[in-house]
Amino acid sequence: KLASREFKKADSVFSVGPVKIGGNRLVVIAGPCAVESREQILECADIVASAGGVMLRGGAFKPRTSPYSFQGLGEEGLRYMKEAGERYGMPVITEIVAPHQVEIMRDYVDVFQIGARNMQNFELLKVLGAEGRPVMLKRGLSATIEEWLMAAEYLLAHGAEDIILCERGIRTFETYTRNSLDISSIPVVKKLSHLPVFVDPSHATGLRDQVIPVGLAGIVAGADGLIVEVHPDPPRAASDGPQTLYPEQFEKLLRDIEVLSPVV
């Protein structure tokens, strides 16, 4: 299999603009859950870049549990995000939720994100694979490691090369946290696959006070980077406020990571 260590022994390493992914360097991707306005994403980009983050996240098409919740700004959001990324010299990553969106997204996006809810949307994986652009593939809500790697296989089989796997917690019986971070999936996947693995401690925990310890644990377990949610005013965030870091917490996270290993 294309994702396996048998197929490729060495860790996959690739660049997204100025950012090197994989191969013993830690990368921090951060930004709001959703792009809410031009001002908001510019402010977020400033927070991320000045603390040492190197890539900007933000959803424009949000897969919300309720159809009455904020669904994202769509193409307008992509436009603001691209502007913010360019202004601060950061590539941007955003989620795609349907195959036809490739057309409108390709001019704005550096890394396409496949969300947990779409990990096994095989038609989406095929279309995105054929696009040949970098993809972050989140682990599904209840996906086994085998299923997750087979989803990556779809992307590779259809032409994608630059793939980041992202552990973002799985459904368990525990209710104190939104999901349970499967910390052991990191060494397991690093052994089975050459693909870089990131951890998303924001969606894994659902609670901002747990994001720093859980994120650091992910790094110690061997993750190649983190993707985290940060916002200038988390209580007023349009989505995922309770798990979103305050700017000061984000700065602390990056200082703590620096102690473990220098961030590039």
Ligand code: PEP
């Ligand atoms: C997100 O990154 O905003 C998101 C919806 O993540 P996940 O797909 O992991 O739930």
Ligand code: MN
């Ligand atoms: Mn979110």
